[in-house]
Amino acid sequence: MITSQYSGRMPARTELVREAGARSPESPVLPLRVTIGARPGLVPVAGGVTGALACIAAAMTGDSGDRLKVCAVETCPWAFIDGSRNRSRSWCSMRVCGNRTRTRAYRARKQGSRHPQGANTDTV
Structure with a gap:
């Protein structure tokens, strides 16, 4: 996911999240909770591989997406x-x-x- 950002072909972030969920052996759904407030965002609510993918998805769709390296x-x-x-x-x-x-x-x-x-x- 992250390396595609540097390869010249950066797919839409939603496409990346969908791909990550499809590849997860635990579940095709990434457990993210939406927070609404001064700074709305996504918060992972699971552990393991799915939780790690949820963290990446939250980072890529949030303010820090362009900070992933x-x-x-x-x-x-x-x-x-x-x-x-x-x-x-x-x-x-x-x-x-x-x-x-x-x-x-x-x-x-x-x-x-x-x-x-x-x-x-x-x-x-």
Whole structure:
């Protein structure tokens, strides 16, 4: 569901919710309660796989639908809600994926700036 947002083909949110419900082994219906008030929205009311799908559906149809992202690390399958002000978060977790990516970049920069021992670095 979330990766289709980045593949160039973003189906309607209602289509995504319908697909998610159809794929759920527990129930084709996503248990969501509608809340009416200052900020109306959808609230999941079940647990398990169906509850998780209901959470995703609620997020995609609410204000945070455009904040759903997939981790920038190719080997990480995690999705997350980007809560940053300017929506610039790239990793599911700064502690794990962010740290690994930044450490890798740091080591590559340091290794690239080293000169072989004994090499003459003076220019004539």
